[in-house]
């Protein structure tokens with residue numbers, strides 16, 4: 001019996017110890033040494049420290065977007081500011097996944113080029129922590145020590161006019177522990193881009209985690225055969241909280257109503273934004289890889305938020321590969337087509353597999 005944990009830990013290790021880079025379907029010459037993006041819990045302590053130190057470096061380096069975003073002080077704020085300004089046009093649209101794919105890649109690139117980060121942007125495979133509410137609360141991403149992102153905020157009863165509402169919320173106050181407990185969030189709430197310094201907040205809803213971050217829901221999403229339906233299943237619809245899927249699920253399980261991550265505009269103020277969106281991107285790439293000839297350049301869904309199939313408005317047209325996405329001061333404008341291949345001319349990174357779920361612990 002005592003051998004079982006040992007054998008299991010070997011299997012657990014084997015699942016991510018030998019990540020095979022995915023073959024580049026387009027051009028093996030332009031992307032030669034892609035940063036490898038790993039699941040957070042598989043990072044060594046040294047790798048975790050390297051990542052957290054680089055995020056803190058981004059939070060100290062001076063902003064370059066102060067002309068357009070008066071409240072931006074740091075390089076980290078530059079990225080939050082782009083998300084705040086464009087939030088009304090980049091969610092519940094066909095370019096939601098391409099936009100966030102490029103956004104995260106530029107953050108990763110800045111971490112590497114400006115803050116001596118030597119790894120790939122880590123991701124959070126939430127299905128490893130969503131089987132039970134206790135699993136969510138025990139997730140290694142919430143580690144209260146210097147190598148974790150810290151946990152929930154203390155309970156705050158009143159949440160005025162929440163958007164969106166978060167059933168089962170349990171917190172709302174300032175993050176008390178972990179590496180980012182003293183982080184300053186400067187932009188937001190909502191569209192505000194003036195300086196508004198406040199603490200990083202979290203408002204866990206374990207119910208949302210088990211309901212909208214389940215392995216079954218991910219499987220149902222990956223089982224879709226067109227980008228259009230894959231995307232709808234990933235983002236969910238907007239009618240009410242019960243039509244949310246794993247995109248909103250990740251934001252609201254951690255951000256609740258009063259947490260930084262739940263603010264549609266300034267959610268990138270919580271460093272966990274990048275782990276969640278990297279996982280969103282990984283799942284899209286997993287879906288693309290299932291049938292690359294058909295899916296590498298498959299794109300659809302509306303140009304304008306809440307048009308069909310996300311909401312009820314009449315469709316005013318769908319995005320195409322030529323659709324342009326501006327990134328203001330943070331990065332050059334790219335087309336959706338530029339972002340479809342994670343190992344092409346514009347983007348260059350790869351994913352290490354998530355550790356297999358096991359019955360060992």
Ligand SMILES: [Cu+2]
Pocket residue numbers: 083090091100
């Ligand atoms: Cu977003």
